[in-house]
Amino acid sequence: MDSQSSSKHHIAMFPWFAFGHFTPYLHISNELAKRGHRISFLLPKKAQLQLQHLNLYPDSITFHVITVPQVEGLPHGTETVSDIDNSLQPLLVAAMDLTRDQVKGLLHQLKPDFVFFDFMHWIPELATDLGFESVYYIIISAASVAIALVPGRKVPKDRLLTEDELMEPPLGYPSTKILFRKHEARSLIFLSYEFGKGITFYERNTIGMKQCDAISFRTCRELEGPFCDYIQNQYGKPVLLTGPVLPEPSQSPMEDMWVNWLAKFEPCEVVFCAFGSQLTLDMKQFQELVLGIELTSLPFLVALKPPVGAATIEDALPEGFLERISGKGMVCGTMVPQTQIxxxxxxxxxxxxxxxxxxxxxxxxxxxxxxxxxxxxxxxxTRILSEELQVAVEVDKDENGWFSKESVCEAIKMVMDTDSKVGQFLRGNQEKCKTKLLKPDFVSNYIDEFVQQLDKL
Structure with missing residues (x-):
């Protein structure tokens, strides 16, 4: 059955109020709208204004504004994670919980067939009253959920997890390669933290997944099949895959400043470094990173947020750095056209x-x-790419999780040296992987099958 013969659905989207969640929810909305489905997208006012340009099907995708209530300790006017320090996220999720009656009233009026959601674990409860199917749409990897957010991961309610408990994967976890090292397992401690009023991060997510009608991932079986099967077994419900839903390539030409700068260099010569819109480095690690890239003697473009304690990128750069890299390197603290670069x-x-x-x-x-x-x-x-697929190199870190300029330089030179056997091996594996992912209709076939699975719900 092709997408044209599927029944047409009305789907409501209610993601966590963070741009890292809005954007992938809007990407899947565009794909569904392209196939004739109607989308109602719930979000705050400021986010609507910032995301409007990504709505490729305004006749089919309608934004509906949700007002974020005031919560004590949350700065006035807060609507998204971008408005606050990360430490205040539990207050924002508490504010979103207070939108329950507002959301219920809107969904009662809209009458969707499905509601896609993530952190708002109470959406499945509304489904019983309002008569829709709930889909927990997850925008991180299945491997991450499989190790952290399954019933097999025992998370005590009365204390934080110990380091030994954090190191131990849940029973039946399907990989011996895609694991945390000792200093990394501490990053799971947040599972025990309160995330909203009277509920931990772990509880909020696992309750949502236990009570929803289906769990869905923005991934494909070729990369994460065993993890998806494991999650399906843990929760005893359908796990639906959308494939790698990526934005449509920009049709706009790249700005002259980037075109002109990149044109100065030979093919495949430039090192490009970017860490996304949310990540802020420690000052020392920021400086080790840029110094390590400089040590390679290759031309480079670095696009990062100013590190902790610096108002601008220029304030954070090591002494004499700008003078040394003149004409060969560029470091900027603003958004860049990453895909085009x-x-x-x-x-x-x-x-x-x-x-x-x-x-x-x-x-x-x-x-x-x-x-x-x-x-x-x-x-x-990273472990999926470096250990399982063997298409990437991970920069070495010490037992405290810190990297040095030497380890950054070594990793880059390892893959960029034209005579490097490691680089040749990784490139060969990447080409095989890319061939699969770029097959004609690979992405669209995943979306079509996803729609068919929604039909069955």
Whole structure:
């Protein structure tokens, strides 16, 4: 059955109020709207204004504004994670919980067939009253959920997890390669933290997954099949895959400043480094990173947020750095056209944090891949690419999780040296992987099958 013969659905989207969640929810909305389905997208006012340009089907995708209530301790006017320090996220999720009656009233009026959600674990309860199917749509890797957010992961309610408990994967976890190392397992401690009023992060997510009608991932079986099967067995309900839903390639030409700068260099010569819009480095690690890239003697473009304690990127750079890299390197603290830069013939290496979006962009690009993960899901994504698929190199860190300029330089040179056997091996594996992912209709076939699975619900 092709997408044209599927029944047409009305689907409501209610993601966590963070741009890292809005964007992938809007990407899947575009794919569903392209196939004739109607989308109602719930979000705050400021986010609507910022996301409007990504709505490719405004006749089919309608934004509905949710007002975020005031919660004590949350700065006035807060609507998304971008408005606050990360430490205040539990207050924002508590505010979103207070939108329950507002959301219920809107859904009663809209009468969707499905509601896609993530952190709002009470959505499945509304489904009983209002008569829709609930889909827990997860925008991180299945490997991350499989190790952290399954019933087999025992998380005490009265204390924080110990380091030994954090190190131990849940019973039946399907990989001996995609694991945390000792210093990394601490990144799971947040599972025990309160995330909203009277509920932990672990409870909020596992309750939502236990009570929903289906769990869905923005991934494909070719990369994460065993993890999806494990999650399906743990929760005893359908796990639906959308494939790697990526934004449509930009039709706009790249700005002259980037075109002109990149044009100065030979094919595949430039090192491009970016860590996404959310990650902020410690000052020392920021300086080790840029110094390590400089040590390679290769031309480079670094796009990072100013590190902790610095108002601007320029304030954070080591003394004499700008003078030394003049004409050969560029460091900026503003957003850059990442996909277009990765596709430029002069760019040959992508140094990134392996967030889920960057993971897919790495695989689809022609660049060698060097990874410096920082958070839990990034670490496991990195292991998928470096250990399982063997398409990337991970920068070495010490027992405290710190990397040095020497380890950054070594990793980049390992893959960029034209005579490097490691680089040749990784590039060969990446080409095989890319061939699968870029097969005609690979992505669209996943979406069509996903719609068929929704029909069965």
């Amino acid at each position: 990765l596709n430029h013939p002069s760019v040959g290496c992508f140094v990134n944090h392996c967030g889920f979006g960057s993971m897919w962009e790495s695989l689809m690009s022609h660049c060698q891949i060097v990874l410096i993960p920082h958070l839990g899901d990034q670490i496991l994504n």
